[in-house]
Amino acid sequence: MLQSDLTALWLTIKLAFITAILLLVFCIPVAYKLAGYKGKFKPFLEALIAMPLVLPPTLLGFYLLVLFSPTHAFGQFWFWLTGTQLAFSFQGVVIGSLFYSLPFVMQPLVAGFKQINQTYNEAAIALGLSHFKRFVYLILPLLKPSIGSAFALGFAHTLGEFGLVLMIGGNIQGQTQVVSIALYDHVESLNYAAAHQLSLILLAISFACLVLLFKFNKSIVGVKQ
Amino acid sequence: MIKLTLFKALNNFDLDINLQLESFNIAGVFGPSGSGKSTLLRCISGLEGKQSIYINNQPVHHLPSDKRGVTLQVQSCPLFPHLDVAGNLAFTQKHCANRETNISEQEVITALELQPLLKRNVQSLSGGERQRVVFARTMLAGQKLIILDEPFSALDWPLRFKTLTTLSELAAKFNIKFIIVSHSLKELLFCCDTLIQLEKGKVINQGTSALVAKAIYANNKQTPLSLLNYDIIKFDEKYAVYHLQIKQSEQQLFVSPSAVEQGGKLIIESEQISISAIKPILTEHSNILVCILINAEMIDSNWQLTLNVDGQTLYCLLSARVWDQSNYKEGDTLYAAIHNLE
Numbered sequence: 001m002l003q004s005d006l007t008a009l010w011l012t013i014k015l016a017f018i019t020a021i022l023l024l025v026f027c028i029p030v031a032y033k034l035a036g037y038k039g040k041f042k043p044f045l046e047a048l049i050a051m052p053l054v055l056p057p058t059l060l061g062f063y064l065l066v067l068f069s070p071t072h073a074f075g076q077f078w079f080w081l082t083g084t085q086l087a088f089s090f091q092g093v094v095i096g097s098l099f100y101s102l103p104f105v106m107q108p109l110v111a112g113f114k115q116i117n118q119t120y121n122e123a124a125i126a127l128g129l130s131h132f133k134r135f136v137y138l139i140l141p142l143l144k145p146s147i148g149s150a151f152a153l154g155f156a157h158t159l160g161e162f163g164l165v166l167m168i169g170g171n172i173q174g175q176t177q178v179v180s181i182a183l184y185d186h187v188e189s190l191n192y193a194a195a196h197q198l199s200l201i202l203l204a205i206s207f208a209c210l211v212l213l214f215k216f217n218k219s220i221v222g223v224k225q
Numbered sequence: 226m227i228k229l230t231l232f233k234a235l236n237n238f239d240l241d242i243n244l245q246l247e248s249f250n251i252a253g254v255f256g257p258s259g260s261g262k263s264t265l266l267r268c269i270s271g272l273e274g275k276q277s278i279y280i281n282n283q284p285v286h287h288l289p290s291d292k293r294g295v296t297l298q299v300q301s302c303p304l305f306p307h308l309d310v311a312g313n314l315a316f317t318q319k320h321c322a323n324r325e326t327n328i329s330e331q332e333v334i335t336a337l338e339l340q341p342l343l344k345r346n347v348q349s350l351s352g353g354e355r356q357r358v359v360f361a362r363t364m365l366a367g368q369k370l371i372i373l374d375e376p377f378s379a380l381d382w383p384l385r386f387k388t389l390t391t392l393s394e395l396a397a398k399f400n401i402k403f404i405i406v407s408h409s410l411k412e413l414l415f416c417c418d419t420l421i422q423l424e425k426g427k428v429i430n431q432g433t434s435a436l437v438a439k440a441i442y443a444n445n446k447q448t449p450l451s452l453l454n455y456d457i458i459k460f461d462e463k464y465a466v467y468h469l470q471i472k473q474s475e476q477q478l479f480v481s482p483s484a485v486e487q488g489g490k491l492i493i494e495s496e497q498i499s500i501s502a503i504k505p506i507l508t509e510h511s512n513i514l515v516c517i518l519i520n521a522e523m524i525d526s527n528w529q530l531t532l533n534v535d536g537q538t539l540y541c542l543l544s545a546r547v548w549d550q551s552n553y554k555e556g557d558t559l560y561a562a563i564h565n566l567e
């Protein structure tokens with residue numbers, strides 16, 4: 001296996017892992033609020049979160065690239081803060097992936113919170129448990145399958161990113177070249193053996209993620225009484 | 226003491242309640258399905274609405290559920306599925322703050338005979354087992370006012386009476402007050418000293434269980450039930466029957482062990498009683514009580530007779546034809562044969 005492929009593989013796994021973890025940290029409190037929210041803006045919020053499901057990744061990538069550019073206020077602010085540019089950097093790709101995989105992490109968590117809220121949370125309120133204790137000792141442990149499911153989906157979805165990474169990160173080896181882009185390169189240069197190798201590895205990892213996902217989904221069913 | 230003023234618009238009617246419960250140990254809320262019973266309980270506990278509620282002369286309506294000193298066991302209350310039975314009980318005892326009773330996990334487990342269930346996964350429990358564990362968990366929240374919504378509906382009658390007897394014992398031992406909602410008058414009469422009858426969101430009767438029950442019978446809402454308190458004299462091993470004596474009376478009964486295991490009260494349906502002015506010849510009815518006819522009134526097409534058995538009340542029904550032929554008068558001494566006790 002080529003060294004550049006190994007680097008791309010490591011970078012992809014790192015990107016998927018960081019994205020899934022950051023999304024969990026962001027989505028758990030937001031999903032908790034969203035699951036209990038019944039206001040008039042609910043459809044608007046739900047649509048906003050689901051947007052990446054229907055948008056072409058290149059469209060998302062294009063607007064983020066504009067946002068990250070040194071001529072834009074956000075790009076300038078980031079440069080002032082860190083001394084680096086977001087466009088064509090690993091950090092930029094991570095931020096892009098956060099938007100791209102947001103609905104895949106948010107939706108299982110919202111569904112999990114809704115299920116817990118309707119039954120177990122109310123029983124705990126009636127028993128007289130405080131809000132903090134309910135969240136920490138009851139809701140979070142009960143949410144474990146949904147957290148696992150959200151992580152697996154977010155991780156697996158980020159693994160397969162192509163258009164968005166190419167738009168924001170370009171194709172810089174060791175920095176922004178993920179497996180899907182390395183695979184594209186091999187096919188373009190007619191190196192099918194290397195393409196097969198990378199494809200098989202990506203297939204195996206994706207399959208393992210889905211097996212884990214269905215395992216977590218099975219435990220969610222077990223939560224129902 | 227509980228004082229509450231509730232107004233809440235429901236789908237088909239308004240829940241409009243002005244209620245004051247002065248002294249009670251176990252109060253029952255009785256009414257048909259959809260009469261607003263569960264909503265009333267949810268309002269008291271703080272799960273619904275912001276109504277005017279005073280508990281022990283302290284306003285609690287501004288307090289969240291966990292600060293009201295009330296535990297509500299909602300209907301079909303679930304157990305926490307990530308914990309086994311023992312875990313569910315320990316969880317409540319550990320995390321419920323401001324416990325006012327010192328009831329221990331072991332006491333509840335022993336009282337409700339839950340030892341064999343402790344290691345069980347909660348999803349493997351039957352409906353009745355689940356309700357007993359849920360009740361144990363409610364007790365361990367440690368509050369002095371506990372509200373139960375149809376708590377034992379999945380238990381068969383003998384086990385339900387037994388559990389209600391345990392509930393009464395725990396109430397007396399730990400000075401806990403209970404409010405129980407049920408659509409079964411039999412269940413409420415067995416354990417409650419106070420009854421509240423709700424209909425379409427309004428309190429239509431309130432008072433001692435006996436008085437409210439009488440009003441319910443008079444409105445032909447239910448077939449009358451009688452409760453007899455007794456002391457056990459002995460267990461006759463030869464015939465496998467208990468020999469009982471009616472409380473504050475010399476009169477005696479022979480009953481099956483299953484009836485005694487339910488607790489210190491015999492529940493007698495009006496269909497189980499037949500009366501006559503002459504003492505029946507001892508046949509298969511070995512349970513004959515001497516009583517005095519207190520009152521007879523026509524309800525629907527039957528006559529409902531109220532009989533006094535040395536201070537306790539028996540209700541029986543007679544058809545209009547039998548009543549017309551009987552010539553019974555108030556104050557007459559009658560013989561009540563009670564069937565199916567052995």
